[in-house]
Amino acid sequence: MDSLEVGFSQILSKVQKVRGQVGPVREEIVKSIFEQAQEITGRVVTADEAKEDLDRRIDNIVTSKILGYPLMIALLSLVFWLTISGANLPSQILADLLFGFQSRLTTFFRWINAPEWLHGVLVLGLYRCLAWVVSVMLPPMAIFFPLFTFLEDLGYLPRVAFNLDKLFKRAGAHGKQILTMCMGFGCNAAGVIACRIIESPRERLIAILTNNFVPCNGRFPTLIAMTSVFLGILVGKESNLLASALVAGVVVFGIFITLLVSWTLSKTVLKGVPSTFTLELPPYRWPKVGTLLIRSVLDRTLFVLVRAVVVAAPAGVVIWLLANIEVANLSIIGHLAGWLQGFGRLLGLDGYIILAFILGLPANELVIPILLMSYLSQGTMLELESIEALRQLLAANGWTWLTALNMILFSLLHFPCATTLLTVRKETQSMRWTWLAALIPTTVAVMVCFLLAQTARILGLI
Amino acid sequence: MKSQVTGLQEFLEGIEENKGDAVIALAGNPNTGKSTVFNSLTGLNQHTGNWPGKTVVFAKGTYRYKKKNITLVDLPGTYSLLANSTDEQVARDFICFGKPDATVVVVDATCLERNLNLALQVMEITPQTILCVNLIDEAKRKKMTIDFSKLADLLGVPVIPTVARDKVGLQDLKESIHRVVFEKKPLQPRRIVYNKVIESAIEKIQKEVEALLQGSLNSRWVALRLLDGDPTIIREIFNYLQRMDQGVRPSKTRALKVVEDYG
Numbered sequence: 001m002d003s004l005e006v007g008f009s010q011i012l013s014k015v016q017k018v019r020g021q022v023g024p025v026r027e028e029i030v031k032s033i034f035e036q037a038q039e040i041t042g043r044v045v046t047a048d049e050a051k052e053d054l055d056r057r058i059d060n061i062v063t064s065k066i067l068g069y070p071l072m073i074a075l076l077s078l079v080f081w082l083t084i085s086g087a088n089l090p091s092q093i094l095a096d097l098l099f100g101f102q103s104r105l106t107t108f109f110r111w112i113n114a115p116e117w118l119h120g121v122l123v124l125g126l127y128r129c130l131a132w133v134v135s136v137m138l139p140p141m142a143i144f145f146p147l148f149t150f151l152e153d154l155g156y157l158p159r160v161a162f163n164l165d166k167l168f169k170r171a172g173a174h175g176k177q178i179l180t181m182c183m184g185f186g187c188n189a190a191g192v193i194a195c196r197i198i199e200s201p202r203e204r205l206i207a208i209l210t211n212n213f214v215p216c217n218g219r220f221p222t223l224i225a226m227t228s229v230f231l232g233i234l235v236g237k238e239s240n241l242l243a244s245a246l247v248a249g250v251v252v253f254g255i256f257i258t259l260l261v262s263w264t265l266s267k268t269v270l271k272g273v274p275s276t277f278t279l280e281l282p283p284y285r286w287p288k289v290g291t292l293l294i295r296s297v298l299d300r301t302l303f304v305l306v307r308a309v310v311v312a313a314p315a316g317v318v319i320w321l322l323a324n325i326e327v328a329n330l331s332i333i334g335h336l337a338g339w340l341q342g343f344g345r346l347l348g349l350d351g352y353i354i355l356a357f358i359l360g361l362p363a364n365e366l367v368i369p370i371l372l373m374s375y376l377s378q379g380t381m382l383e384l385e386s387i388e389a390l391r392q393l394l395a396a397n398g399w400t401w402l403t404a405l406n407m408i409l410f411s412l413l414h415f416p417c418a419t420t421l422l423t424v425r426k427e428t429q430s431m432r433w434t435w436l437a438a439l440i441p442t443t444v445a446v447m448v449c450f451l452l453a454q455t456a457r458i459l460g461l462i
Numbered sequence: 463m464k465s466q467v468t469g470l471q472e473f474l475e476g477i478e479e480n481k482g483d484a485v486i487a488l489a490g491n492p493n494t495g496k497s498t499v500f501n502s503l504t505g506l507n508q509h510t511g512n513w514p515g516k517t518v519v520f521a522k523g524t525y526r527y528k529k530k531n532i533t534l535v536d537l538p539g540t541y542s543l544l545a546n547s548t549d550e551q552v553a554r555d556f557i558c559f560g561k562p563d564a565t566v567v568v569v570d571a572t573c574l575e576r577n578l579n580l581a582l583q584v585m586e587i588t589p590q591t592i593l594c595v596n597l598i599d600e601a602k603r604k605k606m607t608i609d610f611s612k613l614a615d616l617l618g619v620p621v622i623p624t625v626a627r628d629k630v631g632l633q634d635l636k637e638s639i640h641r642v643v644f645e646k647k648p649l650q651p652r653r654i655v656y657n658k659v660i661e662s663a664i665e666k667i668q669k670e671v672e673a674l675l676q677g678s679l680n681s682r683w684v685a686l687r688l689l690d691g692d693p694t695i696i697r698e699i700f701n702y703l704q705r706m707d708q709g710v711r712p713s714k715t716r717a718l719k720v721v722e723d724y725g
Contacts, residue, residue, distance in 0.1 A: 028660060032656045037581075
């Protein structure tokens with residue numbers, strides 16, 4: 001045995017003896033450090049006591065019992081309203097531009113006498129899918145992310161955590177879970193990684209398993225588009241105000257489900273009491289607009305867009321092939337959707353929608369493009385430059401307000417994308433939890449949609 | 463799963479490969495503008511990566527000052543180094559075993575008291591510490607005045623006031639880092655004094671600890687950690703010593719068994 005081991009064991013046994021005499025020292029160590037920090041600060045800092053702290057006054061309003069929640073919901077709605085009304089025009093322009101270029105491409109392919117299948121795969125599959133993802137996703141993201149980063153940099157998010165802490169504690173979860181959910185707005189995979197800020201493994205798992213109930217930016221455009229479709233069918237006209245209120249409502253519903261599932265988990269498989277923690281309310285800070293824009297555009301918007309494009313391009317090819325290769329006079333997508341039709345109907349959806357969600361596993365951004373492509377390969381070709389055209393296409397495929405609503409709910413609640421699942425696997429180091437991370441949301445989504453569809457049918461609303 | 467030790471070692475080797483002339487660790491509480499300091503110093507010369515074997519993200523960057531290439535490692539933002547979380551453990555392990563040439567602790571001028579907790583703990587591990595008091599503009603707006611030279615005297619380490627997002631004071635910070643690293647002026651940071659019970663307990667074991675460490679780690683700090691009985695750090699210390707001892711192959715030895723029973 002070498003000398004290092006001997007020396008180390010000897011010291012450890014001696015330390016053990018001394019420790020037996022003095023008992024636990026951690027608390028005393030922390031106390032001493034704290035007192036000395038206090039003493040030094042007292043000697044070098046002079047503060048103006050007379051000036052009432054503006055931050056505290058703002059906090060008294062923002063975190064008050066009466067105004068706290070309404071303010072949060074109002075801010076959330078405002079962010080969505082700005083996103084929805086601001087994104088319409090640029091979306092339109094981008095779509096005009098990109099789909100306009102598609103007909104140029106088609107002309108070019110005709111001119112070089114390219115075979116029809118090549119044109120189909122590259123232009124109708126790959127390019128169209130890309131164009132859709134870019135024109136529908138980019139504008140809302142380019143508005144939503146800076147707004148969200150603004151609230152983040154301002155220091156508002158910790159106040160949200162403060163407000164919701166009680167609710168999460170009652171659900172047996174950790175108050176910081178709301179911060180990980182805020183990250184989930186950007187990307188659920190990022191949200192799952194953010195769960196590291198929760199120290200207790202039990203509460204961390206709860207946060208990881210429920211992060212998916214916050215709509216990530218991949219599902220956001222779907223929610224916004226479907227909200228417009230839903231309102232269009234139900235009310236008959238577009239209203240940004242109503243749409244943003246509805247999206248805010250959907251998000252609040254997601255938070256409600258998060259609490260419900262967290263509560264259930266902490267009463268069953270993840271039993272335990274929530275641990276206490278100190279939440280720092282940092283001083284409010286006016287963000288620097290330049291840095292904010294660069295950070296939110298470069299770090300978030302472009303990052304997410306690039307990822308979406310990288311996934312969308314090959315997916316576009318695969319889906320076009322599935323939609324156009326015919327077996328026994330029906331496309332492969334048609335066959336698959338046919339098998340899922342009965343199940344889809346039960347949930348107030350249809351086979352194509354369920355299939356789109358399954359094929360969209362690599363990335364949620366793909367669900368709508370897949371759905372459209374499979375509808376389109378069935379009927380006539382349509383230029384999809386506006387929400388109105390989308391609505392007509394969906395109506396032609398038998399959509400009702402219930403289909404649109406359940407599409408919103410299923411999108412909000414269903415299994416997370418493959419990237420998120422891989423992240424869960426990495427963070428939990430366990431296949432079991434990864435499976436649960438997919439199974440729990442799916443079960444919830446199926447149950448909610450089933451109940452809603454059956455209720456609507458029994459009441460004769462549909 | 464990879465053990466933590468190999469993770470740390472891999473990470474250190476990765477830094478060693480092109481570390482330039484000095485490695486500087488950047489520590490600080492969350493929300494102090496630590497990342498702004500990091501970004502302003504390194505500009506675009508940075509990349510983020512994962513701490514191998516651990517799920518903690520860090521960023522590494524470089525800058526050049528007075529003909530020296532400096533590598534800056536942005537540690538996770540933490541409130542203490544007492545290893546309550548993985549982040550804290552990683553920050554502590556890097557400062558302690560990564561042996562950076564200096565550690566810059568970024569603190570928020572508007573809440574100095576809470577931030578100094580971390581600074582004092584860093585100073586306990588390494589004398590090569592620089593205090594960067596950031597956000598002094600906000601402190602001014604809140605009508606707070608801070609006596610920086612007195613603070614430097616009390617702490618025994620350089621104190622640099624900055625407003626990182628407006629690039630105020632960053633030149634001073636670079637100069638201070640340069641001096642601490644290359645002019646080898648030994649710093650004598652303030653030592654945290656504990657109560658009589660702890661101090662006498664430290665005294666009882668410090669000599670033997672010193673003999674074992676042979677100056678490779680701060681013996682007072684190691685003695686304190688041993689008394690605190692945190693098993694993660696005790697394992698790390700043993701592994702570190704084993705790595706120092708080139709002849710010994712890392713394996714699950716008897717002493718390690720002792721360490722594991724210890725917790």
